[in-house]
Amino acid sequence: MAKLATIREHMERYNPQEIEGKWRRFWEKRKAWKVNLGRAKKPYYNLMMFPYPSAEGLHVGNVYAFVGSDIHGRFQRMWGHDVFEPIGFDSFGIHSENFAIKKGTHPKEQTAKNIKHFTEQLKQLGALFDWDRAVITSEPEYYKWTQWLFLQLYKAGLAYKGKAPVDWCPSCKTVLADEQVIEGKCERCDSVVLQKDLEQWFLRITKYADRLLKNLETIDWSEKTKIAQRNWIGRTEGTSITFKIENSKEEIKAFTTRADTLYGATFLVLAPEHPLIASVTSKGIQEYVEAAKRKTELERRAEEKEKTGVFTGFYAINPLNKEKIPVWVADYALMGYGTGALFGDAHDERDVEFARKYTIPLKATVITGDKKQDQKILSLEQCFTEYGILVDSGPFTGMTSREAMKKVTEWLTEKGLGESKVTYHLRDWLISRQRYWGPPIPVIYCRKCRESTKHKTQSTNKSQNTKHKSQTEDRYGIDYVVINGVEYAIVLVPEKDLPVRLPKIKDFRPTGTGKSPLASVSSFMKTKCPVCKGSAQRETDVSDTFLDSAWYFLRYPCTEYANKPFDKKRIKKWLPVSMYIGGHEHAVLHLLYTRFITMALEDMGYIEFGEPFKKFRAHGLITKEGTKMSKSRGNVVNPDEYFVKYGADTVRTYLMFLGPMAEGGDWPDKGIVGVYRFFNRLWTLVAKPSLATAKLGLASELASELVNEVLRHKTIKKVTEDLENLRYNTAIAALMEYFNALQRSDKATREQINTLLILLSPFAPHLTEELWGKLGNKGSIHNQPWPKYNPRILKEEQLRLVVQVNGRVREVLSVARGISEKEAVALALQQEKIKKWFPSGKPKNVVFIKGRLLNLVSY
RNA sequence: GUCGGGGUGGCGGAACCGGUAGACGCGCAUGGUUCAGGACCAUGUGGGGUAACACCCAUGAGGGUUCGAGUCCCUCCUCCGACACCA
Numbered sequence: 001m002a003k004l005a006t007i008r009e010h011m012e013r014y015n016p017q018e019i020e021g022k023w024r025r026f027w028e029k030r031k032a033w034k035v036n037l038g039r040a041k042k043p044y045y046n047l048m049m050f051p052y053p054s055a056e057g058l059h060v061g062n063v064y065a066f067v068g069s070d071i072h073g074r075f076q077r078m079w080g081h082d083v084f085e086p087i088g089f090d091s092f093g094i095h096s097e098n099f100a101i102k103k104g105t106h107p108k109e110q111t112a113k114n115i116k117h118f119t120e121q122l123k124q125l126g127a128l129f130d131w132d133r134a135v136i137t138s139e140p141e142y143y144k145w146t147q148w149l150f151l152q153l154y155k156a157g158l159a160y161k162g163k164a165p166v167d168w169c170p171s172c173k174t175v176l177a178d179e180q181v182i183e184g185k186c187e188r189c190d191s192v193v194l195q196k197d198l199e200q201w202f203l204r205i206t207k208y209a210d211r212l213l214k215n216l217e218t219i220d221w222s223e224k225t226k227i228a229q230r231n232w233i234g235r236t237e238g239t240s241i242t243f244k245i246e247n248s249k250e251e252i253k254a255f256t257t258r259a260d261t262l263y264g265a266t267f268l269v270l271a272p273e274h275p276l277i278a279s280v281t282s283k284g285i286q287e288y289v290e291a292a293k294r295k296t297e298l299e300r301r302a303e304e305k306e307k308t309g310v311f312t313g314f315y316a317i318n319p320l321n322k323e324k325i326p327v328w329v330a331d332y333a334l335m336g337y338g339t340g341a342l343f344g345d346a347h348d349e350r351d352v353e354f355a356r357k358y359t360i361p362l363k364a365t366v367i368t369g370d371k372k373q374d375q376k377i378l379s380l381e382q383c384f385t386e387y388g389i390l391v392d393s394g395p396f397t398g399m400t401s402r403e404a405m406k407k408v409t410e411w412l413t414e415k416g417l418g419e420s421k422v423t424y425h426l427r428d429w430l431i432s433r434q435r436y437w438g439p440p441i442p443v444i445y446c447r448k449c450r451e452s453t454k455h456k457t458q459s460t461n462k463s464q465n466t467k468h469k470s471q472t473e474d475r476y477g478i479d480y481v482v483i484n485g486v487e488y489a490i491v492l493v494p495e496k497d498l499p500v501r502l503p504k505i506k507d508f509r510p511t512g513t514g515k516s517p518l519a520s521v522s523s524f525m526k527t528k529c530p531v532c533k534g535s536a537q538r539e540t541d542v543s544d545t546f547l548d549s550a551w552y553f554l555r556y557p558c559t560e561y562a563n564k565p566f567d568k569k570r571i572k573k574w575l576p577v578s579m580y581i582g583g584h585e586h587a588v589l590h591l592l593y594t595r596f597i598t599m600a601l602e603d604m605g606y607i608e609f610g611e612p613f614k615k616f617r618a619h620g621l622i623t624k625e626g627t628k629m630s631k632s633r634g635n636v637v638n639p640d641e642y643f644v645k646y647g648a649d650t651v652r653t654y655l656m657f658l659g660p661m662a663e664g665g666d667w668p669d670k671g672i673v674g675v676y677r678f679f680n681r682l683w684t685l686v687a688k689p690s691l692a693t694a695k696l697g698l699a700s701e702l703a704s705e706l707v708n709e710v711l712r713h714k715t716i717k718k719v720t721e722d723l724e725n726l727r728y729n730t731a732i733a734a735l736m737e738y739f740n741a742l743q744r745s746d747k748a749t750r751e752q753i754n755t756l757l758i759l760l761s762p763f764a765p766h767l768t769e770e771l772w773g774k775l776g777n778k779g780s781i782h783n784q785p786w787p788k789y790n791p792r793i794l795k796e797e798q799l800r801l802v803v804q805v806n807g808r809v810r811e812v813l814s815v816a817r818g819i820s821e822k823e824a825v826a827l828a829l830q831q832e833k834i835k836k837w838f839p840s841g842k843p844k845n846v847v848f849i850k851g852r853l854l855n856l857v858s859y
Numbered sequence: 860g861u862c863g864g865g866g867u868g869g870c871g872g873a874a875c876c877g878g879u880a881g882a883c884g885c886g887c888a889u890g891g892u893u894c895a896g897g898a899c900c901a902u903g904u905g906g907g908g909u910a911a912c913a914c915c916c917a918u919g920a921g922g923g924u925u926c927g928a929g930u931c932c933c934u935c936c937u938c939c940g941a942c943a944c945c946a
Contacts, residue, residue, distance in 0.1 A: 182941095183942085194936070223863095224864075224941095227863060227941095228862090228863080228941065229940085231862060231941080231942065232941095234942095234945070236946090254946085255945095255946065258946080269946085275910060284935095332944045332946090333944085334944075334945065334946075337945045337946075338945075338946065341946095343946085344878090349860090351946080352942095353944095422946080423946095424945095425942090426867085430875090584941090585941095599868065621940095639912070640869085646917090654884095655882085657871090657872095657884070660872090661871060663864095665871070666871075669885070669886095670886075671870085671871065671884060671886090673883055673884095677884095677899090680885085680898090680899090681899090729871095729872070729883085730882085730883080732883075733873075733882065733884075736883055736884075737882075756890090800879080801877050803879095804878080804926085806927080806938090807878090807928095808927085809878095809879050811880065833913085836913095841921090844926095846926090847878090848928075852877080852878060853927090855926055855927065856926090857927095
């Protein structure tokens with residue numbers, strides 16, 4: 001007998017492994033989440049950032065992100081949307097290649113292996129993923145179109161090859177984009193980056209700077225992300241001022257945001273890369289420039305940012321007061337910002353520091369109204385950088401800084417000596433990578449074509465980059481590169497020849513020579529020119545991973561089209577993306593690039609929208625004991641053991657219970673058992689034979705207590721609102737509260753429990769499906785409509801009127817909702833706890849907030 | 860330095876427009892159940908105070924506005940994140 005009971009008890013226990021596997025197989029077989037993309041009536045594109053499969057498996061941080069997004073998808077699905085929730089792998093790139101190198105395997109094999117394991121793990125999550133449409137960026141079927149995209153960008157004048165000082169990571173042995181350099185270090189491996197002058201491929205994202213900025217107002221994104229983008233774009237308004245050079249026809253345009261300080265200009269500084277310097281023959285200067293370029297960020301840091309510079313030997317004329325000021329070259333001026341030149345004065349800390357070091361005179365022209373400070377500033381003991389009143393500034397004396405900035409700029413503009421200028425922090429996107437594991441850039445260099453088209457190129461000055469050339473549709477014969485002193489025409493690989501396949505080579509490791517490993521594979525490099533059919537060579541660099549991920553969301557709904565990257569009609573139906581959820585670390589990388597590419601595609605006429613994601617929400621970070629999980633720290637938590645111990649439903653729900661989605665949380669605290677207990681208790685309640693028969697069978701009006709009904713509707717309201725706002729943690733709390741009430745009351749009806757299960761189903765899809773069936777309901781719980789609450793029922797609840805005396809709570813009264821102020825005061829004054837505060841029997845003042853509180857004031 | 864976000868029990872975190880601070884969960888305590896362990900169930904759990912109430916104190920610190928402040932304003936302390944020689 002005892003044994004039998006134990007077995008029975010065991011059988012009835014909540015066993016996540018058993019039911020989760022069962023339902024997953026069932027759903028997969030039925031293709032339960034499949035959406036017919038062509039026919040769907042209410043398309044909802046629920047997108048999450050796809051993972052880099054650059055590890056053996058998922059960590060709980062990935063799980064957190066995917067589950068949060070999946071819950072949103074499930075919620076939208078139950079609202080009646082046709083939810084398309086795709087998944088894929090961002091499998092090209094340095095992360096994947098580095099991982100393969102570490103493992104000593106070929107990236108192709110390692111990536112395949114990783115993807116296989118990731119897939120197994122992802123399938124355990126119980127998400128709505130459409131696996132038939134999985135996108136893998138390292139497959140030729142995909143990167144063919146990444147290369148196609150590059151060709152279109154080139155034809156539109158948005159891709160160019162140019163020589164520029166670029167950041168080089170000596171460990172990854174490749175150049176990096178501006179965005180991938182963090183505090184002078186490589187984003188991937190933390191190595192200190194070096195500056196190199198290299199000929200590289202760029203995408204002209206700066207052309208879109210203003211649009212990228214302005215459009216932010218039109219999209220529903222987390223404010224944090226928008227701010228990060230605004231900062232990165234870094235639009236600055238200022239003035240460009242033309243300084244004539246003494247005894248020369250040359251002039252220098254200097255950029256400033258403080259035109260009001262122009263009277264105080266006592267020197268001019270050029271960036272070491274400034275074009276004017278190239279024409280200066282003085283040996284000392286050239287040496288300085290070379291040395292500055294060779295400097296690494298580390299060296300600059302070690303010197304504690306000490307500024308260095310050298311006097312050029314010539315002088316410039318201040319257009320305002322005609323003063324003669326020396327022109328210097330210094331490494332604190334940056335070529336990429338403003339005009340690459342600035343004037344130095346006493347109202348900028350960097351200028352002052354530099355001037356002191358080289359004993360260049362300074363002159364203060366701006367002061368505050370404060371007497372004491374006036375003296376200090378005029379004696380130059382202190383560098384005053386704020387706005388103030390102008391002194392010693394000719395006709396501008398006495399003006400405020402703001403006024404003067406305007407007037408000075410106007411004056412200069414009138415005289416043709418300056419103009420308003422806008423500059424940006426944003427730089428063009430450098431996409432060349434001297435690595436193996438990426439899509440080869442589909443370009444061929446042909447010597448013969450260059451020879452035969454040389455006449456087309458007007459200017460022979462090729463010392464600078466191609467940035468400023470005019471844009472035409474067909475640049476054949478005009479654009480060229482110089483390799484080892486020989487000119488080659490840039491010829492695009494014809495679209496019909498795509499993809500340029502990445503050959504499987506043995507020696508795929510980065511070379512460090514400034515060239516991709518592909519450069520030593522002659523079978524790849526040597527090719528025929530598609531124009532002249534003569535022998536030519538291929539570009540051997542591959543493109544940045546972020547180019548792969550800049551358009552993947554367009555591919556998902558169109559994976560069945562082999563002859564085009566995406567289908568216009570399909571795209572029109574499903575895009576822009578309804579909701580995008582992902583990590584905040586991509587705020588200025590992926591999210592900015594993606595917006596740029598979308599705008600470019602719109603301008604080229606391929607799509608009809610300029611913003612890819614209508615709504616974006618950043619999720620927080622899951623940490624381990626307060627620190628970021630990372631492979632290098634070795635504190636990555638593998639979710640597998642938790643799946644085995646507690647099941648996916650518990651892991652899903654627990655992760656969401658940690659805190660608000662936007663804030664992330666710490667894993668693990670022991671709290672996971674709390675959710676597991678909750679599910680066990682739910683299981684027990686539903687499995688109770690008594691519930692399955694008598695009470696559950698009754699109609700709700702007869703059996704339910706009003707209390708439970710009110711709570712049911714309240715819970716629907718709360719959970720619905722919370723899910724809309726991604727406040728999953730409080731939604732779960734409300735569900736627990738509701739469950740606790742049902743369990744306690746012992747009068748729960750089937751409807752009340754069904755509501756609980758439906759509301760819980762986005763969090764715990766397997767468990768709720770099982771219990772839904774156990775209660776004798778038909779069909780899948782996931783096909784149920786989302787419950788609606790009845791506002792009338794919420795009003796039936798008794799009001800708990802808070803009674804305060806002098807703003808402090810003294811009593812809580814249960815009263816009818818419609819109670820009037822008069823009635824409430826009278827009732828309150830009958831209470832012992834209240835009465836004693838009013839010896840006179842009457843309050844001096846009464847504050848009554850209907851439906852909420854009563855405050856009686858005794859003074 | 861600049862920009863952004865925080866500081867609430869032993870812990871994770873709740874608290875709509877200013878209106879019962881600490882929901883929900885973890886942990887802990889006591890009791891029940893069990894051969895035992897675990898699991899489970901019940902009750903309690905910010906601090907002081909009380910037999911129990913009452914009452915007092917409490918949301919980083921200090922001040923202010925208000926009938927009433929975690930929430931609004933000012934000053935300061937502190938932690939975290941992003942960017943950083945950007946003129």
